[in-house]
Amino acid sequence: MPTIIHSLEEALRYDISQVQIEDYWNLGDEPELKMHSIHAYPAKFPAFIASKAIHLAIKDDIQVKTVSDIFCGCGTVALEAKRNNVDFWGCDINPVATLITKAKTFAYDSKKLEKFYRSVQDNYANDVKVYKYDEANNRIKYWFNYGQFQDLSKLKNAILTIPQGKYRICFECLFSSILKSTSRWLTKSIKPQVDPNKQIANVWDLFERQYKKLIKALDELPTSTSKIEIVTCSILTKRSLPKIDLIITSPPYVTSYEYADLHQLSSLWLGFAEDYKALREGTVGSAYNSESFRYDMLELNRTAQDIISALKENDKIAKAKIRSIARYYIDMQKASDQCYRMLNDGGMALFVIGDTEYKGTQIHNSKQLVESLIISGFQEVSVSKRKIINKILSPYRDENGKFTNNKNDREIYHEEFVIIGRK
Numbered sequence: 011m012p013t014i015i016h017s018l019e020e021a022l023r024y025d026i027s028q029v030q031i032e033d034y035w036n037l038g039d040e041p042e043l044k045m046h047s048i049h050a051y052p053a054k055f056p057a058f059i060a061s062k063a064i065h066l067a068i069k070d071d072i073q074v075k076t077v078s079d080i081f082c083g084c085g086t087v088a089l090e091a092k093r094n095n096v097d098f099w100g101c102d103i104n105p106v107a108t109l110i111t112k113a114k115t116f117a118y119d120s121k122k123l124e125k126f127y128r129s130v131q132d133n134y135a136n137d138v139k140v141y142k143y144d145e146a147n148n149r150i151k152y153w154f155n156y157g158q159f160q161d162l163s164k165l166k167n168a169i170l171t172i173p174q175g176k177y178r179i180c181f182e183c184l185f186s187s188i189l190k191s192t193s194r195w196l197t198k199s200i201k202p203q204v205d206p207n208k209q210i211a212n213v214w215d216l217f218e219r220q221y222k223k224l225i226k227a228l229d230e231l232p233t234s235t236s237k238i239e240i241v242t243c244s245i246l247t248k249r250s251l252p253k254i255d256l257i258i259t260s261p262p263y264v265t266s267y268e269y270a271d272l273h274q275l276s277s278l279w280l281g282f283a284e285d286y287k288a289l290r291e292g293t294v295g296s297a298y299n300s301e302s303f304r305y306d307m308l309e310l311n312r313t314a315q316d317i318i319s320a321l322k323e324n325d326k327i328a329k330a331k332i333r334s335i336a337r338y339y340i341d342m343q344k345a346s347d348q349c350y351r352m353l354n355d356g357g358m359a360l361f362v363i364g365d366t367e368y369k370g371t372q373i374h375n376s377k378q379l380v381e382s383l384i385i386s387g388f389q390e391v392s393v394s395k396r397k398i399i400n401k402i403l404s405p406y407r408d409e410n411g412k413f414t415n416n417k418n419d420r421e422i423y424h425e426e427f428v429i430i431g432r433k
C-alpha cells in the first residue's frame with residue numbers, strides 16, 4: 011500500500027523508511043519496444059512505467075488525452091504515449107535529448123527513409139575530400155583520431171544533403187548514436203574519459219547497423235494518431251505551458267550526471283554548441299550551475315533545509331557541493347510548481363526519483379519532492395517504492411563513476427520512489 015499524504019504536516023511527519031515496495035512498478039508486462047534502445051541515454055527509465063502510469067490514471071477516472079514529460083530525456087514517455095495513442099507534450103533543456111525524442115516519435119514513410127539512406131550511402135562513398143583535422147574543434151580532436159574524423163565528416167556532410175525536417179533529424183539521431191563507439195570515449199562511464207585500449211568501431215559499419223535497427227524498430231511500432239510536440243527549453247523558465255492530464259517524469263539526479271558533458275560528442279558534431287560547457291547552463295543538478303549561486307535557507311522547504319543543515323555538519327563535504335544541492339532543491343521546487351500549473355484539475359503527476367547518500371549523509375530527495383508537491387498545491391500525494399531490476403547489475407560505483415562490486419564504494423539507487431500527486 012502506498013503512503014498517502016494530504017497536508018504539509020503529514021509531509022513533514024511521515025517516515026520514509028516505512029514506505030513500501032509496490033510490485034506494480036517493478037516489472038513490465040510486455041517486452042520493451044526496440045525503438046527505446048535506438049540511442050543510449052543516461053538515467054533513462056524503464057518504458058513500462060510510462061504505460062503503467064497511463065493505465066493507472068485511466069483506472070483512476072482520469073480522461074487521459076495529453077501526457078507530458080517535463081524532463082523528457084530520450085523520449086521514453088513520449089514513445090509510450092504514442093504507443094497508447096495519447097497526445098504528448100515534452101521538453102528538455104538538452105538539444106541532444108530533444109533530437110532523439112523527435113527522431114523516435116516521428117512517423118516516417120518507409121520508401122522515403124530508404125531513399126534518403128541510399129543517398130547518404132552514395133554521398134558518403136563518393137566523397138573523396140580530405141577534411142582539415144588540424145582546424146577541427148579541439149574537443150573533437152581529443153576524442154577522435156584522424157581517420158575517424160575523416161569518416162565522420164563525410165557522413166555528416168552526406169546527412170546534411172537531406173532537406174531540413176524529420177528525415178534529416180532521424181539520420182542525425184543515428185549519427186549521434188554511433189559517436190561514442192567511434193571515439194576514444196570510455197563506454198559505460200558516467201564521467202567523460204578516454205579508454206586507452208578502446209577497439210574503435212568502423213563508422214559506416216556502425217551507421218548501417220543502426221539504420222537496420224531503426225527499420226526493425228519502426229516495423230514493430232503500432233500505428234498511432236497521437237499529436238506529439240517536443241520543445242528544447244528549460245521547464246523552470248517556460249512561461250506558456252500546455253494543459254495536461256498526466257505528467258510522467260524522472261527528474262535529474264541530485265549529485266551525479268552532467269548531461270551537457272555526457273553529450274558533448276553529439277553537441278559538438280551536430281553544432282548545438284561551439285563549447286559544450288555552454289549547455290550546462292540551466293540544467294537541474296549541474297554542479298557548474300551553482301558556482302556563483304547564493305541561496306537563502308528560507309527559499310528552501312523544510313525538508314531541504316534539514317538536508318542542507320545535515321550536509322553542513324559533515325566536514326567532509328565542500329561548500330560548493332552544498333550550494334549545488336541547495337540549487338537543485340530550489341529548482342525542483344520550481345519544477346513542482348510548473349507541474350501544478352500545467353495540470354488540468356483532477357490531473358495526475360507521477361515522478362520516479364531516488365534517494366541517495368553523499369559522504370555518509372543521507373539525501374532524501376523523495377521527501378523533499380513530496381513536500382514541494384504539497385506546497386505547490388497538490389491535494390493528495392502517494393508514495394511507494396520500486397525495485398530497480400536489471401537496470402544495473404551492481405548498485406555501487408567507484409570514484410570514476412564506473413560500476414563496481416566493491417561494497418566500500420559509493421552506493422547508488424537500487425530502489426527508487428514512485429511519487430504520485432493529484433491536483
Ligand SMILES: C[S@@+](CC[C@H](N)C(=O)[O-])C[C@H]1O[C@@H](n2cnc3c(N)ncnc32)[C@H](O)[C@@H]1O
Pocket residue numbers: 051052053054055080081082083084085086087101102103104107243244245246259260261262263269292293294295
Ligand atoms: C533523468 S533524465 C530523464 C530521462 C528520461 N526519463 C528518459 O527515459 O530518457 C533528466 C533529464 O532532465 C533534463 N533537464 C535537466 N535540467 C532541465 C531543465 N531545466 N529543463 C528541462 N529539462 C532538464 C536533462 O537534460 C535530462 O535529460
